[in-house]
Amino acid sequence: MPTQTETEVPSMTQAESAQAQISHHAPRTLAASVPRARRRARFASSERRSTIIRAVIAWILALITMFPIIWLIIGALRPADQTFSPGLSSSFTFDNLSQVLTQVPFPLYLMNSAIVSIAVTLAALLFHSMAAYALARLRFTGRGTVFLLMISTMLVSLPVILVPLFMIVKQLGLVDTYAGLIVPVIFNAFGIFLLRQYYLNIPKELEEAAELDGCGYGGIYLHVILPLSKPILASLAVLFFLANWNSFLWPLTITQSPNLDVIQLGISTLQGQYSSAWGLIMAGSLVAAVPTIIVFLLGQRWLVDSLKTTGSKG
Amino acid sequence: MSTNLATRASGVSNPAGATAPAGNHSALPVKAGGMAKRRRRREARAAFLFLLPDGIGLTVFVGIPILLAIGVSLFSVSGFGDYVYVGLKNFQRMGSDTLLWQSVGVTLTMLIVFVPVTFVVALALAMLVKDRFPGVGVVRAIFFLPNVLSLVVIGVLWQFMLVDKQGVLTNLGGIFGLQDVSWLGTPSLALGTLIVISIWFTMGYQMFLFLGGLTDIPNEYMEAAKIDGASAWQRFTKITWPLLAPTSFFVLVVSIVAAVTGVQAFDLVYILTKGGPANATTTVVFYIYQQAFTFGDYGYAAAITTLLVAFLVIVTGAMLLVTRGGRFNADAD
The missing domain is CATH 1.10.3720.10 (MetI-like)
Incomplete structure (x- = not known):
């Protein structure tokens, strides 16, 4: 890894540079002509966006998965005459x-x-x-x-x-x-x-x-x-x-x-x-x-x- | 070590010498050869004792039942206890038993739909929660949660949600104009509903199996590919998919066995539909249960069991061949 690249990037932490060095062993086809760090910075922001999207999708799916279990709890706590009422606002009972x-x-x-x-x-x-x-x-x-x-x-x-x-x-x-x-x-x-x-x-x-x-x-x-x-x-x-x-x-x-x-x-x-x-x-x-x-x-x-x-x- | 062996040897030098007079170990003195042999015998005896409980248990409660199924399949059993030898009659009867073939069709449908769909869903979930984001641990746990519930609880819970005209999911279907659909009471829909519930139950389990395989893929590969400008799809097809092959194979095997003979093929059917409507959800294992415990026809049930075991032996045998023939015992003697 050329030291030149490293000096260009003040934000690059030791851990990151260590990882970059490790990644040297992995197959690579593109030449390192564009300063790698600048590309890395561009990735960082797009990566943050994709993390947010992933998190939102995952949480929505998790809530859907969870729904039957929540419905089990609601069903157990509802009075007999309201078993099938559609909303969540009906009264609850331990009967x-x-x-x-x-x-x-x-x-x-x-x-x-x-x-x-x-x-x-x-x-x-x-x-x-x-x-x-x-x-x-x-x-x-x-x-x-x-x-x-x-x-x-x-x-x-x-x-x-x-x-x-x-x-x-x-x-x-x-x-x-x-x-x-x-x-x-x-x-x-x-x-x-x-x-x-x-x-x-x-x-x-x-x-x-x-x-x-x-x-x-x-x-x-x-x-x-x-x-x-x-x-x-x-x-x-x-x-x-x-x-x-x-x-x-x-x-x-x-x-x-x-x-x-x-x-x-x-x-x-x-x-x-x-x-x-x-x-x-x-x-x-x-x-x-x-x-x-x-x-x-x-x-x-x-x-x-x-x-x-x-x-x-x- | 030497003192240990010496004390052990001193107590037994005579019998040890006596048992190894031939001196097969040409280079060793007679006494040492006998000692090694004695040690080996002691080790083998210990192994025998350690294996005894599980050995007996697996023989009595798995091995003998398989053999018994073959034996009983040749008899006609009336009520409790009267065995009449009938040869292959039970097997001949299968040919014209349309209900049996319908149940085979149900199990095959289960296999063909459940296995690939669950595979894709579980892998997609694993890719989604592979990397960190706020609450990733909770999300993973939630996906797994259905799997810790019993299929009895799951069965009655979904039945409750799918009650005709009143259940919460039936009403949700009403939004799409499906208000009057009876999800569990219509022969053409019941099996599909059952499969959806099975997927909901199993996906978290398979997701964790995939996560195990995904964490084994070195992060550097991904980093390098990203830096080289590989798209997320390219990274998946060129790196993740090939390196995940052993895990994928394992998931498939587990999934196939679960679809054909797992508890979901029985418990869920028993609780949700009792095999109906019009036998639309009667799986092979449920049919066997009915033959034995509803109609008391042990002989016929045993005959179907025999064929099912044969089917499983052939399928898994073929799979073992594909996976380099039983690498399980690679380190055996």
Whole structure:
């Protein structure tokens, strides 16, 4: 980069010039005859304009995307006689919410959903990190085969194997039990795949040091691998919790007694029983949605990290 | 390390020596060779134990069900429990089952419309929120928000907005002279409505997958192209698009699987339309569910399941071939 250009531009910061130097490596066809900085300045103003346009479009689209969720909240808070009034100015009430929480057994549904989602999440994190540790860090014959077999189960989602899975769980005597709700959905190769990917990048030296300290494989897993995998375990915890809190098909298939109804079944029941009491149905939906939105907002950072990794690792 | 190995070896020197008398490792002394072998065996045993819970779970709750589907597809099941071997009758029945082929048509329509439209929408959103602007984090989160809701909540919410003559979106349609349209009650419109809702649900998720790929593209490329006067469109087609190929491929795979067998193919249908009107939204997985749990015909449901699994194996097999044949196990032994 000619120093001449740099001196012409008092406004160019060190960082910018550093970047300009880096960009030197990138392919470039135009000769640097026009002072680069002047062109850069012209870009800066047009860039600011395009940023503003982008921001405006993005915010408008975001508000449109958001609209149904706002309508869910409005619908839940409206008195029954104003459910369909078009404006936003009608009066609000907590009647629907209190009715859902007292007359319909929503607290029971919420508790069942919490038990199932938390149990599945904890068991899945433990089992998947164990399997991933073995697949990423331990050598044994047939490792590639075992990995491929496990990963190939990612093809098959619950709706596909629902019927035979139900038959097996029925044979095991788990229909209409908590175990039936929890155990079959723990096993999922996606978690194994992401964790293994993560464990492949842990430096070997850490394990060797632990081995010097007299750790066996169990000790290495507990004292080296698990502490290092906190961020990915957090992302997976958010993913697993959301998936299980929101799951509908499996609880629908495997439970009969109303005592085992999870929240999604509760809403579906509400939809069937009070088909035109929209305020009540929206209130139930809001109660079901709030925990997922809270978990999402709390775990957003980890969740987004894991999504981005999935995308870029392809 | 040496002390560690020494203590370990001292406790077991005899059996270790005994198990490796042949001395296959020609250059090594017998004892050391036995030790390495012993260590390897210990490692393999540990791996076995670590893999045991997930190994058993995946076998019992995924592997066996797939095999069972094939087995049961050869039987006629009456009510709960009476199995009568019928050979390939269940498969033969499919040929003349017009409702089955209608459901295949619904799933294919889903595939052909949902996958490309969601792809384009998600990529456009990702390009829009890739660079900073005031509130970019909030905007990204909002686009993702529909994805954290359950499809049950989404189903009843859209049903509420689309109630005939009264729902807020039905009234919005009234502005364009579409006041009397029943979006979920008209056979020719219901599937389209379902697809729009699916796109709204999925686009934020795919947007984040694209954002992951976009952040991997070195900024210097863009800077250089800008300085050389490349237009935004040129920068997209010449730099972004080719470098984004692996991510795009991954998004496509995920999207295809979701469209055919994802929860949206069942939950949303169940809540919104129960497959109607006139079976216009009955997907293949919903049809299987109906056969098994509404009509109790496990044998026939299993037969359709078998073909669906075969279809998925062929499609993903073809995809693995395209992606350099299972690069997953590139670092396996």
